[in-house]
Amino acid sequence: MTADISYTTEDIAKLLKISKLTVYDLIKKGDLPAYRVGKQMRVDASDLEAYKARAKSGMVSTSRTDSLEMAPSIPSPGAAPTPKRALVITGQDISLDILAKHIERKVPQSRPLRSYAGSLDSLIAMYRGETDIVSTHLLDGDTGEYNIPYVRKILIGSSYVVINLLSRSAGLYVQQGNPKKLQGWSDLQQKGLRLINREKGAGARVLLDEQLRLHGISYRDMIGYEQEESNHMGVAGKVAIGEGDFGVGIEKAAYMVGGVDFIPLIQERVDLVMLKKPENQEWLKGVVDVLRSEAFHNELRPIQGYDLSQTGRILFET
Template sequence: MTANISYTTEDISKLLKISKLTVYDLIKKGELPAYRVGKQMRVDASDLEAYKARAKSGTAAAALKVEADEPSYAPQARFRPAVSGDRSSLVITGQDMSLDILAKHLERRAPSRRPLRAYVGSMDSLIAMYRGESDIVSTHLLDGDTGAYNVPYIRKLLIGHAYVVVTLVQRTAGLYVQRGNPKGLQGWQDLAQEGLRLANREKGSGARVLLEEQLRLHGIPARQLLGYEQEETNHLGVAGKVAIGAADVGVGIEKAVSMVGGVDFIPLIQERVDLVMMKKPENLGWIQGVIDVLQSESFLGELRPIHGYDLSQTGQIVFEV
């Protein structure tokens, strides 16, 4: 009996062996009916079985084969309409909690829109936009050669497309160290210290790119850091590893320190988290709506009490094509 069974997007991702972003894309197109329960999107088992039956006819199966055959970080252009049933869906990718607050405000302001949240890193978010699988992406990627955030990467990945880049928040990034900083770490150059155990982030995340750029700039071989290949999927995971003594150092944002005991923070850089949105004619209305929300007192009022945010540039357009 499947009448009372439903699945989360993560469940479907595992069952069909596709990414969560592809699941969201199927929901956006109306191929996979979904509904919201709290903050989660769910799909009834009967609707999943119906989709799988259609897939056997060839069209959906071909789409899944493309997904399975694509190597990581080798995006293929697959732009699709952002409509699911009778409600327009907006897929918002990124991991910062301010995006959850943004999604809530967008749904209040425009009930006809259905925000869908995908919790992936900065690089994967941009690749999802290139593929047409995401509508609003957040990114915080440092270009070590110029010291600029985000725009150098966006220009390379979204070449030939019209888009707008708007600041979401600024926040302090640096090193997580054990309480009392027993290794005496003060800056990026200290990562050259022999025998350091690292709690690392996943490939493509902003924190991972920040670390890799600093290692490159300071001539420190990544292989020198013990545990470099062991990955955590969020800042709390990295800070937690350092706090329990499983690692000596990790890279992340200051905000996580207030949620994890037994860890100190060495501030090193002010990073900018930007939103990127494609300037298609059908998107222009809701893009202005997003900017209006970012600049609204109600949105800013919810972010101000959260430790570690600088909102001085929130809602400002930093780049536009």
């Protein structure tokens, strides 16, 4: 029955013959009701049919497959609709929600949309043309460098810029009092440790896997390596209530959750990646202006664990 059928954003894009960015825009505007199941957005078949009926009757604003939306027209002699471009910002940190708000003010011809995905998945989405601004914090264990080695491998053939968003302290969540006496990555070789892990593609998952590799520790000696949470607070929360001995994440989540201790082990760099295309130049400059603005910095400064000393600095550019 139709009531039992639902579609992913990919399904909707194929059915309506539009881009995924346009689908996200329809959801953002409220034209297409959607809900989240795990990491996926889904749309019920009945809501899709209702949208199509409204579109046929001219009751919804026009969307174009190149991700430009036309604002609902207001009859006015000589007035033309103002085009707005959907900008998909991918990543999970709260700083990206704040960034989206500032972009909406600073770059009036854009409509920021948020997509919540891990660092590696976000870069792959950019390679596929599914996102405009990617947040990433991926450690390359062999070089000790963050992000750029991954960007260079994944965005082959693309022209892009890597600019710093912030730095933050990452390490281990442990139960209060640290009963397992975990002080560094090498301590993870203890047999029988219970882990609360992040999902594949998340920066924290890559950080853990790289440290295990560098220290010659097998994940098979841990309990719960396959037990995944989709965000830092989920990991910290599970450790706090005793479901795990440790997890990997950022300092801010430990303060927000409470009831868990945090062992800082590394200062990780969170960067933004944006493709350099002729059609991107105007909004890209606006994003850089936001990153360097005092207003944006003032909103981030009170957040526990953020280092803004390099925010807005271009780190790599092709």
